[in-house]
Amino acid sequence: MRSQRDRLAVVTGASRGLGKALVARFAEEGWSVVACVRTPVAASMLAHDRVTAVVQDVRDPIGAVVLEAIAGSDRREPRAP
Incomplete structure (x- = not known):
């Protein structure tokens, strides 16, 4: 069974509200997180x-494909907490 340190969460709408809270919670719990935001300023705040942080609009079909590719390539070795 995989530990949480081996897990990847992809969160859209990560610059505010529930999305931002999920990013913080997953990161605090030791998960690797790909956080999708719409602006570079929002990305810098994560x-x-x-x-x-990935600046991408997932409402755009190409943006969704790009995010999926980034998340798939983010399967890196887990880091020690």
Whole structure:
């Protein structure tokens, strides 16, 4: 069974509200997180060593494909907490 340190969460709408809270919670719990936001400013506000912020609009079909590709390539070795 995989530990939480081996897990990846992909969160859209990560710049505010529930999305932002989920990013913080997953990162605090040791998950790697790909956080999708719409602006570079929002991305810069998600600074955490376990968070990869992606500026992308998932309402755009190409944006959704790009996010999926990034999340798939983010299967890196887990880092020690």
